[in-house]
Amino acid sequence: MDVRSQVSMVFHLDKCIGCHTCSIACKNIWTDRKGAEYMWWNNVETKPGTGYPGKWENQDIYKGGWEKDGDSIALKGAGKKKGLLNIFHNPNMPMIDDYYEPFTYKYLDLIESPASDDQPTARPVSLITGKPIDIKMGPNWDDDLSGTPDYARNDPNLEGLTPAEQDAMFQLEKMAFFYLPRICNHCLNPACVAACPSGAIYKRGEDGVVLINQDVCRAWRMCVTACPYKKSYYNWNNGKSEKCILCYPRIEAGFAPACMHSCVGRIRYLGVILYDADQIESAASADESELVDKQLDMLLDPYDPEVIKAAKANGVSDSTINAAQGSPTYKFVKKWGLALPLHAEYRTLPMLFYVPPLLPVMASVTEVSKDQNDNLNPIAKQWTDSWLYDTSTEELWGTIDQARLPLKYMANMFGAGDESKIKGQLQKLMAVRIYRRWKTVGDISEEKVNEVLKDTNLTAELADEIYNLTSLAKFDDRFNVPPAHREQAIEMLEFAGDEKGSTGFGIKEKVQRGL
Amino acid sequence: MEPVSAFVNLYNNFFFIALPYIAVIVFLVGTIYRYRSTSFGFSSLSSQFLEGKKLFWGSIPFHIGILVVFLGHLTAFLLPKETLLWNSEPIRLIALEVTGFIFGLSVLFGLVSLFIRRISNARLRVVTSKMDIIVELLLIAVVILGCWIALGYRWGSSWFAADLSPYLWSIVKLSPQIDAVSAMPVVIKLHIILAFIIMLLFPFTRLVHFLVAPLHYIVRPYQKVVWNWDRKAIRDPNTPWSPTPPKNN
């Protein structure tokens, strides 16, 4: 057992309101520089949608991630052979137009244009050439299902859904969507690391953050191809690749990453998870149907004395082990089984987990009978007419199967295609709701509630725990990562403000394009 | 001594003794200094992200061609006897020359496509420096001269090995013998001079990415995990504390 620790995030998608505050917080700190304007280390996508860069999930186009190669795995679009052969021209590299051409507006024209009969306008200009452009794409171009025929309809996750199912998803009355915030997954089997010919990318042993050494990157651009999440970006100005650094300077100093700290919906949880690195290879090359389970099997119980012993022998510090024991992410992922990795089928073993959203599943409005209406607890009775936001149908589990976002669609994202994964998880979320409804509204019988809890392997205590961490958690409950040990100072502790506008920490020379 | 021949002597001494030494010294000192102190600037500065279609028709013929042509020159320089031996058989000589010439043309084709691509695309002009243009033009000039020589002054692979290799070795051995090179036609002389100028400018251009070609990728394991400290020792109370933090990576 080779115990290592990983700082890992959970996104509770039911809580994301799609405000993009996280993206802005990240951009303000890290990527408001020339060459990086188009990069959104954190971005928020509307699902269904094609995302950013367009259709990034379609690996037939982008050739990201690993694929099965006999008993082992191989990089799909990079690697030693493909990478070195394609080094002069990489056919699998996304282009700037797959993301979007960064732009700004000529705001000054609004003020300085001479008086005339027409309103002055602020024309958009390219941030690359400085010339006026027609904006064709942006980082959240398909926000809130805009342009559905072109975007949501082309979501790669619709694969495997019948045309009828797809049509049903996009009926105007039935449309539903949710938000998917994405950052680098700080994978255990990172494709970006494996694809880098220079060996500039590495995973930090102490906390699992995946970083690109800017001094070693030589712009061979293979990481951009290899990362299936398209979270390694090429800085077109200074010729270096860049990616999310999980705000390691903040984490080392005991602060939460900017995206998490600013999250309006408080959807993010950050904690330490211990895992067994010996299993990386077998987990990454498992059969598709076992991928999720095998990955979750790698995560170790931080209370197990064997695990603690092995962790200590491996140099994991006490504070890290303590944090792992109080880790909110461990609870979501392992203890409660509520959070799943995004696109496990890319085989990078992503270490950010998502609680798939229940809300669109449930969001149907039904007419209730007079009887039912009269029986309702006054708290629930906000409707003067007899329409009810339907969460108490007789067939409790039935609604999940008839979800407005088909289970298959969700499974393509979070279950490596396996619907049963999503179903069990959504049922748990539902059970907690039913339990809470019983407690606060009281229109459900105790019998029913017990049955529901039993069906989902929950107890009243667990349901309360889940409810607490989901709805009431304070910042310290959501963020439990120990600051770095000074004596083991990792990269370097510097003041982020001093480094703003530069490429990062630890670089003493002026950060500029090479000759 | 007559004034004309004195001038010619001066000229030959400068271009074939002084220039090579200056070029080699600047190349060595320049690249080592640049690598050690300003490694951030070491990059191939790929522009594929901004334009990828035309790049294919420029980058591939250029890079493949220059690799072959460079290796050819290197072989004739390092192994002149073997090269001459190879060329002793006319078929083999012609095969070598034809191959070299084809790859020379490929370099030329690539360079010209790259040049047109650079200056005709508004996005690319933003990431094009003066040095890029200078290097590009110098390379085009060298390659044109090279192709001209291959056609007009046969058989280059043989006389390179016989006459130029000894001259280059005499430079290496610090006792320059420039008689042979001084007697060469002016086209060949220009080719040599331009080559030294490129060597001289090398550390100040994007060409440095050639020196960091990622060959070690072939042997390294795919995954890379970096610990700042020896993780097995860090919790051992006997591990001495070190005042200098390790440099990561």
Ligand code: SF4
């Ligand atoms: S998500 Fe991050 S760690 Fe994983 S392959 Fe992409 S860039 Fe690398």
Ligand code: SF4
């Ligand atoms: S800040 Fe939070 S709620 Fe807002 S979009 Fe980002 S993840 Fe969602």
